[in-house]
Amino acid sequence: MxxxxxxxxxxxxxxxxxxxxxxxxxxxxxxxxxxxxxxxxxxxxxxxxxxxxxxxxxxxxxxxxxxxxxxxxxxxxxxxxxxxxxxxxxxxxxxxxxxxxxxxxxxxxxxxxxxxxSPMPDATRIDIDDPEVDMDRGQRLLYRGEPFTGEVEEHLGGAPVSLDSYVEGVRHGPGREWYKDGTLRSEATAREGLPVGTSREWHPNGVLAAEVEFSGNGTAMVAERRWDEEGRPTKNWHAGRGKTPPTAKWHRPGEDRE
Known part of the structure; x- marks a missing residue:
């Protein structure tokens, strides 16, 4: 090495x-x-x-x-x-x-x-509203009674609003959200259920709204930057430079979105 x-x-x-x-x-x-x-x-x-x-x-x-x-x-x-x-x-x-x-x-x-x-069959993808989707007591996502590995999509009014990756019922890998008109709303990466890397959010007009950077093991937020709908900066926080950041919030599968 x-x-x-x-x-x-x-x-x-x-x-x-x-x-x-x-x-x-x-x-x-x-x-x-x-x-x-x-x-x-x-x-x-x-x-x-x-x-x-x-x-x-x-x-x-x-x-x-x-x-x-x-x-x-x-x-x-x-x-x-x-x-x-x-x-x-x-x-x-x-x-x-x-x-x-x-x-x-x-x-x-x-x-x-x-x-x-080599052409291969499509990978496993399920809809969160499938009646065979459930959650166990450990908050693992189940499909047909077993922890699910694959992609979980969600639709509102027929339009896709989220697509997340799961391994053994736990969020693991890339995830994205969209507004109803198809505009990208957010993107993030999870590892063993925790946010890692940099997550991003966009305003409905497509302007970048936020960037939040997490530590490599997903246990802490290390930076947060936010902008208004005109692209003007409204927040620029880094670990060690002031107040404790707000707790990061992940949408649970099927959770209502505005």
Missing amino acids: RDFLAPNPYEDAGRITEYLLGGHEVFSVMGSSEDVLGSGRTVLGGDSVLSDGEWIWRGDLWFYVRTHDVELPGEFLARIRQHDYLVPAGNEPRMIAVAEYVAASLRTGRSGRRTLD
């Missing part, structure tokens, strides 16, 4: 971290991984495997980029910046193929980049 440390940190390391955290999870490992470079810290979901459909990486790569200035392959870095630090929407047949490739790689010890073109 030390052979891959960059001579200088990336100026856009925070945005690169968002991309890495927002990858589509193709192999899930619950629990934590230890920092192999000796900081003594652990990373939730570090042994999981994520992908953007072309590149494959470990769930703790964001930590090494942010904490130890680990250098990424030039082609991968160019792809991240080309997509404006947003992981492309998952092409489900491709993601299934990636998952199969990862499983085979773990068995044989292969790793690296892969281009995949």
